[in-house]
């Protein structure tokens with residue numbers, strides 16, 4: 025009988041748990057609460073989001089309640105509970121951008137991608153987020169794609185960029 029040397033198991037939610045990345049992560053960090061944010065950063069970067077099953081594993085490893093981890097993940101916008109698209113497009117709806125028309129840019133984005141903020145297109149290519157000021161008010165209105173700022177944005181500029189990315 026072939027021995028299964030992988031430590032993956034099915035979690036109660038049906039998702040896989042304890043993959044190689046997590047094992048390495050848990051062997052790199054000490055199991056103390058102070059490491060929570062840094063570990064979440066690495067998890068977000070690796071998976072593109074912070075899956076619930078990973079939160080459970082982290083909760084056990086750090087002896088921090090799930091509710092607290094969930095609270096941190098939902099508090100900081102850099103963490104996500106759902107996978108983001110290959111191109112994560114954020115439209116700034118902060119005051120400076122809003123008064124310069126960023127809602128029109130958001131409306132156009134929703135119309136073209138046919139998803140809502142917080143969602144990802146079925147092909148995994150695009151996701152949309154709303155943000156409140158990315159510190160580039162002088163360039164308002166602003167949208168970002170994977171963190172790259174597109175300032176003095178217009179609907180036409182958005183269309184151009186989307187056309188390019190959709191090729």
Ligand code: FES
Nearest residue numbers: 116118121158160
């Ligand atoms: S309000 Fe949009 S960058 Fe500041």
